[in-house]
Amino acid sequence: MQQSSVILEKSDPARAGDHAASVLVVDDSRAQRQLTAVCLRRWGYRVIEAGSAEEALEICAAHPVDIVISDWMMPGMSGVDFCRAFRELPRENYGYFILLTSKSEKSEIARGLEAGADDFLSKPVSAGELRARLRAGQRIQDMQVELVEKNRVVARTLVELQRLYDTLDRDLIEARKLQQTLLRERHRDFGRASASMMIRASGHVGGDLVGCLRLDERRVGVWSVDVSGHGVASAMMTARLAGYLSAGSPEQNIAFTTNADGRRQIRAPADLMAAFNRLMLEDLRVEQYFTMVWAELDLKTGRLRLAQAGHPHPVILRAGGGIEIVGKGGLPVGLIPGAGYEDTALRLYPGDRLFLMSDGITECPGAGGGELGEQGAGELLQGLAHLPSPDLLEAMVAELALFAGTDRFPDDVSGLILDYCGAVPSG
The missing domain is CATH 3.60.40.10 (PPM-type phosphatase domain)
Known part of the structure; x- marks a missing residue:
């Protein structure tokens, strides 16, 4: 029997925050996906499952998910290739990407980082560690959302300032004409x-x-x-x-x-x-x-x-x-x-x-x-x-x-x- 990729916690942790973030679990093993999904739903996340990287890519193109948890080794497109393709998709908010892997070589980790991965978890994954990594990802996403909103405020303010500047500029041009009449x-x-x-x-x-x-x-x-x-x-x-x-x-x-x-x-x-x-x-x-x-x-x-x-x-x-x-x-x-x-x-x-x-x-x-x-x-x-x-x-x-x-x-x-x-x- 294949070893589970997630070790369940004995206690039932509380749900995280009011925001029900969407998590896409990508693994060619149905059992592994369901085991991970159980923990995620218990913590209050909305879970989507995909049995291959190709299927996951179609889901991400149609429904931008907040977090992706993907196995590294899968038939067809690997988790690293999927991560690279995921980063090329157009989206408004940042998507957090976690790779599950049994690899520990620094060169392999570097490959994952270059492809756009945010974090790594070694199998078998502790549920407590997974939850902590998810919370860290959500903090980054929350900061990005806050930054985007502040940028919107700045952009609106700049538009208003430009309008006021244009009005002032026109007034100053007229004032210049009036001042020139003094001479x-x-x-x-x-x-x-x-x-x-x-x-x-x-x-x-x-x-x-x-x-x-x-x-x-x-x-x-x-x-x-x-x-x-x-x-x-x-x-x-x-x-x-x-x-x-x-x-x-x-x-x-x-x-x-x-x-x-x-x-x-x-x-x-x-x-x-x-x-x-x-x-x-x-x-x-x-x-x-x-x-x-x-x-x-x-x-x-x-x-x-x-x-x-x-x-x-x-x-x-x-x-x-x-x-x-x-x-x-x-x-x-x-x-x-x-x-x-x-x-x-x-x-x-x-x-x-x-x-x-x-x-x-x-x-x-x-x-x-x-x-x-x-x-x-x-x-x-x-x-x-x-x-x-x-x-x-x-x-x-x-x-x-x-x-x-x-x-x-x-x-x-x-x-x-x-x-x-x-x-x-x-x-």
Whole structure:
């Protein structure tokens, strides 16, 4: 009589868990199958029997079972070949495969592992050992089911995040279009002077702003602003600051003040910085600050007054080819109550150009390390001085990209060039 492959326990163990897992028992010996099935049903498993690997493969293709217990040596397809074919079947959940064998050689065990077997039991099998191996297999399957469900949750979350991202991306594109309207004119002619402007945001929207306006019949003002941070909050602040310097709303323009008899007067640059500082700290009270340069040019005389508030120093490109880095520095606007600012008095001569820039230029990191710096920016400008100002600004962005090794700058890049011709061109 053939030796039994399962040694029954004397005690009747309790059923395992609430999940009635399906187990396929594959053995060419009917007696061996039934003996194993008795234990499995006692433990609460749903049992399916197959007398050959070929029959078992058909069952697995039609009904994905949770666990397979297969004899190794069978007529026709062996247990190892069946395991290999079983792994090739498409299925959603993982199937746990146990091989029953009398083989103990390491090379044979390796063959079984390479074929996809999860566990091995030597015949005759102890019922207690079989049950322990089945429970271990179910723990692995439970973890796989949990992982699959978590992956589904992650996938659903990613779909929702993508939808939100697409919505935000569309909103940011529209916000970019609106922000670009703050700089409607990239070039403006004032007769004796002209201003050329450029802004390159590092993202959809940015915190840099440049602009110009006519203050009266003989004076123009130009400015460069860089709001702290990036993104929507910074862009909203630049829009608000643009409103305070708008030529279209002179009654709200902070560049002007009203004297006792009701007449408008132009604020000195340092007074303008102080007024902005009070506005930020006393009225707006936001967790932001900004750096700024404001310059006022007398078109008839070329006299220039400017003030800095933490912004990079302006550069004067002299008509003769020299450069001058000017300004007295100063604290950013919106940080220190009562911060003081100083005017710098200069003079532009016909052919001179004043360049205002954000720290996206001076602090641009080079591909080989180190930043461009104010001196480097001045030298870069000097090398491009033969170009008209609108072309110079575009060329400067290109040169900055070469310096950085990329045109994806880490910060917003902006600049303004004020050309002074000194006399109204004839004709």
